Amino acid sequence: MNFIEDLKWRGALNQVTDEAGLLEAMANGQIGAYVGTDPTADSLHLGHLIPFMVLKRFQNAGGKAVIIVGGATGAIGDPRPTTERQLLSTEQLAINEVGISQQVTKLFGSDGTKIVNNNEWLGQLTLPEFLRDYGKLFSINVMLKKDVVASRLATGISYTEFTYQILQAIDFLQLWRRENVRLQIGGSDQWGNITAGVDLIHTIEGNEAPAFGLTIPLMTDSTGKKFGKSEGNAIWLDPKKTSPYTFYQFWFNQSDADVVKYLKYFTFLSPEEIDGLAKEVAENPGNRLGQRRLAQEVTRFVHGQAAVEEAEQLSAALFSGDVSELTTEQIGDVFAGVPSFDITSEVQNIVDFIVAAGIDKSKRQAREDVSNGAIRINGVKIMDLEAMVDPSANYDGKYVLVRRGKKKYFLGKVQGTVL
Numbered sequence: 001m002n003f004i005e006d007l008k009w010r011g012a013l014n015q016v017t018d019e020a021g022l023l024e025a026m027a028n029g030q031i032g033a034y035v036g037t038d039p040t041a042d043s044l045h046l047g048h049l050i051p052f053m054v055l056k057r058f059q060n061a062g063g064k065a066v067i068i069v070g071g072a073t074g075a076i077g078d079p080r081p082t083t084e085r086q087l088l089s090t091e092q093l094a095i096n097e098v099g100i101s102q103q104v105t106k107l108f109g110s111d112g113t114k115i116v117n118n119n120e121w122l123g124q125l126t127l128p129e130f131l132r133d134y135g136k137l138f139s140i141n142v143m144l145k146k147d148v149v150a151s152r153l154a155t156g157i158s159y160t161e162f163t164y165q166i167l168q169a170i171d172f173l174q175l176w177r178r179e180n181v182r183l184q185i186g187g188s189d190q191w192g193n194i195t196a197g198v199d200l201i202h203t204i205e206g207n208e209a210p211a212f213g214l215t216i217p218l219m220t221d222s223t224g225k226k227f228g229k230s231e232g233n234a235i236w237l238d239p240k241k242t243s244p245y246t247f248y249q250f251w252f253n254q255s256d257a258d259v260v261k262y263l264k265y266f267t268f269l270s271p272e273e274i275d276g277l278a279k280e281v282a283e284n285p286g287n288r289l290g291q292r293r294l295a296q297e298v299t300r301f302v303h304g305q306a307a308v309e310e311a312e313q314l315s316a317a318l319f320s321g322d323v324s325e326l327t328t329e330q331i332g333d334v335f336a337g338v339p340s341f342d343i344t345s346e347v348q349n350i351v352d353f354i355v356a357a358g359i360d361k362s363k364r365q366a367r368e369d370v371s372n373g374a375i376r377i378n379g380v381k382i383m384d385l386e387a388m389v390d391p392s393a394n395y396d397g398k399y400v401l402v403r404r405g406k407k408k409y410f411l412g413k414v415q416g417t418v419l
Helices: 003-009 019-027 046-060 090-108 127-137 140-144 147-152 164-178 188-205 244-252 256-266 271-283 289-303 305-320 328-334 350-356 363-371
Strands: 032-037 064-069 113-117 181-187 212-216 340-343 375-377 399-404 408-414
Touching (some): 003 019, 003 046, 019 181, 019 212, 032 164, 046 064, 046 090, 046 181, 046 212, 046 256, 064 090, 064 164, 090 289, 140 147, 147 188, 164 181, 164 188, 181 188, 188 212, 244 289, 256 271, 256 289, 271 289, 289 305, 305 328, 328 399, 350 363, 350 375
Parallel strands (some): 181 212
Antiparallel strands (some): 375 399
């Protein structure tokens, strides 16, 4: 399959300005494609990963990958569908630019990938030059019809955000000239901005100038929920904001209804491999083989093989209950979502400790659970009613991990410990 056919098979193509023209340009020699991202945070999240996966496929098909970290456009703000963005300080933008540049370098490698900052050219434009050389070429009538702008007319949009599409069009023109970029890739909400760039290139360089736009469908799960959200929180690519274990678990916990779609989109497995996994998911869903492969592939792409191995080690420890060898940091990560309670560093009798923690409601129940071997402290079964719990004994004195029964965990946090 060629680049476009592969995207269609994977469900990763929404619109393309000129499919035949793009394939012809790719066949006639290496051309560049670009994805832009504004440094509105110090890390990318899964929403950003969506267009980057398509750019990586373009690179794998023999194209040149170019990434814009929008130092200039980030200072303006891409219009949201409903509200105006809060402007970031120059200092915060600089911090964010560094973090995102490091992440995209890790994803794409340094060989053959160009990372640029659009402040190189937009930062040099004077206002008269902007209005004379570019503003004169854009029709207000056309700009008002762009999807995001049209959606904001009822609530209002500032002139600053209104002009964003011109700045993005200038980006495409500059990369067309500087880096042989012929294709811009973006989400479906970027179609208006992308076509503005194609039109600008045709206006300045001529109608025969090869310039193309491609967008990706809005990614949703089987319930219609926008992809990339976990209980309302973003899944970040920065391991300090979302640990590799949590990242791995996000993918491993995908439903059977979604896993094949995500295997197609977020992995570089061949159609034959994915069809085999799809059959396995349909015939043996309980094995979660598709989810495990999905988690392995995406975690490896974002964080590396060592992160995959650690995530699977932690998963096995959680499943078996053998948590005694986990580090303090791993305990805080793996059990961040279980019921927690605050404790002091005071040594307590096991029965008193369980009742004070709210794990059992009465001493009678607590004594029964201990005697029956239903209680484990830091992975060790406790059956002695006179046993003492010393919070300083494990995990650097920060945590006491309690398991009641086979699967119910509770995490005691020594006062002052922050997860």
